[in-house]
Each structure stands twice: as structure tokens, then as C-alpha cells.
Amino acid sequence: MARIGVICDREFLKPFDQRVWKEAVTLCDAGYDVEILTPHTRNEVQEVDGLVVHCASTAGPPGATALRLLRLALRGRYDAFHCHELDPLLYALFLRPLTGKPVVWDCHEYLVLMKRELQGPLAAQLTALALEVAVPRTCAILTVDNRLGRQLSKYGRVLVLPNYPRLAEFPSVSSSGPDAPPVMVHVGALTERRGVLVMLEALRLLRESLDARLVVAGGFHDDELERKCHSFDREHDLQVEWLGWVDHRELAGVLSRASLGLFLSQPSERYLKGIPTKIFEYLIMGLPVLSARGPLLDRLVASSAAGQSVDSTNPTAVAAGMWELLSRDDLATIASQGQDIARNLFTWDAQQGKLSELYARLLA
Numbered sequence: 569m570a571r572i573g574v575i576c577d578r579e580f581l582k583p584f585d586q587r588v589w590k591e592a593v594t595l596c597d598a599g600y601d602v603e604i605l606t607p608h609t610r611n612e613v614q615e616v617d618g619l620v621v622h623c624a625s626t627a628g629p630p631g632a633t634a635l636r637l638l639r640l641a642l643r644g645r646y647d648a649f650h651c652h653e654l655d656p657l658l659y660a661l662f663l664r665p666l667t668g669k670p671v672v673w674d675c676h677e678y679l680v681l682m683k684r685e686l687q688g689p690l691a692a693q694l695t696a697l698a699l700e701v702a703v704p705r706t707c708a709i710l711t712v713d714n715r716l717g718r719q720l721s722k723y724g725r726v727l728v729l730p731n732y733p734r735l736a737e738f739p740s741v742s743s744s745g746p747d748a749p750p751v752m753v754h755v756g757a758l759t760e761r762r763g764v765l766v767m768l769e770a771l772r773l774l775r776e777s778l779d780a781r782l783v784v785a786g787g788f789h790d791d792e793l794e795r796k797c798h799s800f801d802r803e804h805d806l807q808v809e810w811l812g813w814v815d816h817r818e819l820a821g822v823l824s825r826a827s828l829g830l831f832l833s834q835p836s837e838r839y840l841k842g843i844p845t846k847i848f849e850y851l852i853m854g855l856p857v858l859s860a861r862g863p864l865l866d867r868l869v870a871s872s873a874a875g876q877s878v879d880s881t882n883p884t885a886v887a888a889g890m891w892e893l894l895s896r897d898d899l900a901t902i903a904s905q906g907q908d909i910a911r912n913l914f915t916w917d918a919q920q921g922k923l924s925e926l927y928a929r930l931l932a
Contacts, residue, residue: 570931571601573646575637577653580606580621581614583787586816586845587676587712587731588652590916591923592619595650598924605640607633638662647931648672654679654695657702670707670930676731678716678842685761685836699723708926713842727926731845734916738820738852749779750894753826753855755819755846756786763832763860763880764797770832770886772804778891781807785814785822820853828893829855831865832880843868851910854903858889874906 572595580588592602596619604616608623615621622644624636638659641649649663649671660671679699684692703709703723710727711717717728752771758764771782788794801808814822823829829850843864850857851874859865860880869875878889893899 569599569601570647570927571603571645572648572650572927573641573644574602574604574650575641575652575656575659576604576606577655578606579608580604581608581616581623583813584816585652586737587674589816590731590734590920591650591674593734594916594920594923595927598927600927603644603646605637605644607637611636634659642666648927650674651706653677654698657706658698660706661702664705664707671705672708672710672926672930673703673706674710675716675720676712678719681836707930710923710926716842727922729919729922730914732914732916732919733845733849733852735852735911736917737817738823738849749781750827751781751783751825752828752830752858752890752894753783753823753850754786754830754832755814755822755849756844758784758786758788758793758797759790760793761834761836763834764793766834766880766883766886767830767832768797768800768806768808769883770890771806771808772800773883773887774890775804775806778894780890780894781809783809783811783822783826785811785819787813819849823849823853823855826855827899828875828890829853829857831857831859832886833860834881835860835862848910848914851906851914854907856893856899856903856906858886858893872906872909874902874909 574588574592576585576588588604592604595602603620603622605622607626609626610623611625612623613620614623622640624633624640626633634655641663646669648669651657651660651671652674653676657673660673664671680692680696683695708727709720709724710729711720712731714728717726720726754767756762774780831844831847847857847859847868851872857869857875859869859875859877861877866877869877876889876893879885
């Protein structure tokens with residue numbers, strides 16, 4: 569049985585990285601012995617639903633975690649390495665010549681754009697240089713959408729494997745009871761870029777005419793922003809239910825309580841280039857979507873006939889979109905239509921065979 573070491577760029581366990589998890593489960597089901605190597609608060613070995621997870625402490629000076637992960641990778645005697653995102657890509661520069669084993673690079677993000685947005689132009693230039701040096705030295709490239717795949721194809725062969733939900737993780741569908749206030753849900757990180765302030769102001773405006781509730785499944789990275797949002801919630805009696813980070817395997821239970829899914833990221837080149845996984849999760853669970861505008865987002869919302877896209881920078885427009893959708897008599901009908909389309913077209917189950925075929929070829 570071939571052994572595959574999956575190396576993570578970020579913490580795998582909390583918040584739970586659902587793409588890493590889905591790929592690991594798929595490879596296990598295909599007969600491979602899969603282990604996950606991840607940064608973590610301390611060095612330890614855990615077992616998660618039968619998968620071995622090797623944790624490398626993030627303590628110490630810069631580079632210490634990378635050395636710990638490299639040591640784990642070399643000691644694991646793996647037959648192949650699956651490297652997620654930027655730092656593990658750089659490990660490939662050592663792993664492939666030292667072990668002679670194939671390295672697959674998995675790119676989930678427009679990394680140069682992300683670095684420019686979060687860390688500035690110098691970080692973006694260094695990232696672009698790192699890609700030029702390291703990506704051609706991998707054996708295969710995985711990514712999440714066709715546009716990013718076309719960008720990366722100059723480095724080598726690319727397999728596009730969209731980050732769609734697994735049906736096994738979204739088994740049931742229900743919604744708010746007929747006599748209960750409608751519930752909206754937001755899933756994911758909470759930042760100004762992702763529209764949390766606009767979302768709260770829109771909720772305040774909406775509640776002047778409609779008793780609606782908001783459930784938030786995600787965490788803050790900024791303590792000051794968190795205090796500001798909770799203060800706004802209390803000041804205006806919005807009654808937001810702040811769940812914090814929710815294990816992805818428990819997300820279906822949260823979504824089943826809702827009537828409408830929200831995605832209100834603010835305009836940026838990075839977010840306009842793709843469609844976030846949460847949109848597909850909403851649709852698969854039978855939730856209409858209120859989404860930020862963007863070429864791909866507009867097209868998906870229109871083709872699924874299950875929601876509306878709005879100017880996500882304008883709280884008044886967002887509140888109007890919330891009211892219009894939640895007040896529709898046929899909301900359940902459009903939700904069902906979107907769900908049927910999503911479950912037929914946008915599932916991991918329909919795509920996962922590509923990953924097994926890739927490893928069968930590399931390890932033949």
C-alpha cells in the first residue's frame with residue numbers, strides 16, 4: 569500500500585480544513601495510506617476518524633515550524649507528497665531531490681493577489697518569484713478553478729478539482745419553522761474585507777421592518793473588529809448568534825436552521841476571480857443565496873435561479889435584498905430548484921475520481 573504524506577500550510581485541525589480532509593478521505597478510499605502533517609500548537613500525533621495527523625509546534629523562531637514539518641516528512645518514508653499552498657510548495661525543493669518521490673502541489677488561492685492584498689507589493693513579488701522557482705519542480709499541479717488552472721499551466725500539467733462539498737457531509741435539509749423568524753447564516757472568516765460590518769448594518773436596517781435573525785459560523789482574526797461587532801450587536805439588539813469556528817463536519821446542522829445564506833465580500837480582484845465553497849454549501853443544503861456581485865457569482869446565481877446578487881458595499885442595497893428574498897412566497901420553491909442543480913453538478917462526489925487517477929498514474 570503506497571503511503572502519501574499530506575503537508576499543510578496552515579493549521580488543519582482548527583479551523584478544520586475541509587479541502588485537505590476531503591482529499592485525504594478520497595485517497596484513503598482509493599486504497600492509499602494517508603497521513604496529514606500540519607502546524608499546530610504543540611508537537612503531537614492525533615487520530616481523526618481513522619486518519620493519522622502529525623502535528624508540528626508553531627513555537628520558536630521563523631522557520632522552526634518548517635523544519636519540524638520537513639523532518640516529519642522525511643521520517644515518514646512516504647511514496648508521494650501532497651503539498652498544500654505556499655510554504656509546503658517550497659519544501660518540495662528539498663523533498664523531491666532528497667527522496668526521489670513525486671510531489672503534487674495543491675493551490676487553493678490566487679496567491680500573488682492574496683499576498684498583495686494582505687501583506688503588500690513586496691510580499692506579492694517574492695511570492696511570484698517563489699512560484700517561478702518551485703512550481704516547475706513539482707510533478708503535478710492541482711487547483712480549484714479553470715481560470716487559476718490556466719494561469720498555472722505555464723508551469724506544468726494542471727488538474728482542476730473544484731472545492732465542491734461532499735454530499736456525505738450535507739445529508740439533510742430543513743429550514744426555519746413556519747412560525748419562527750427567518751434565519752440568515754454567514755459561514756467563514758469575519759473581516760471587513762468579507763463584509764461583516766456591512767452585514768451587521770444591513771441586519772439593523774432589515775429588522776426595522778422584518779423580525780429576522782442572523783447566525784454566524786466563523787471567527788475573527790482581529791480582536792478590535794470583534795469588539796466593535798459585538799458592541800454594535802448589543803447596541804442595536806440584533807440578537808446575532810455568534811457560533812465561532814464550526815467544525816466543517818458539523819456545518820450541515822447549522823445550515824439546516826437557516827432560510828438564506830449570505831456571502832458579502834467586498835470587491836477585490838482576488839474575490840472576483842472565483843466562487844467560494846460556501847455558495848455551493850448553501851445551495852446543496854437548499855438555501856437561497858444573497859451574494860456579492862462579480863462575473864462568476866452573478867452567472868452562478870442567475871443559472872441556479874436561487875437567490876440574488878447585490879452591491880455588497882451598500883448596506884441599504886443588502887438589506888433590500890435580504891427583505892426581498894425572505895418575503896417571497898415561493899422561497900421554498902427557488903431553494904429546491906437551486907438545491908437540485910447543485911446536487912447534480914456541484915459536488916465533490918462527482919469530481920473526486922480525478923484525484924485517485926492522478927495518484928495511480930504518478931505511483932504506477
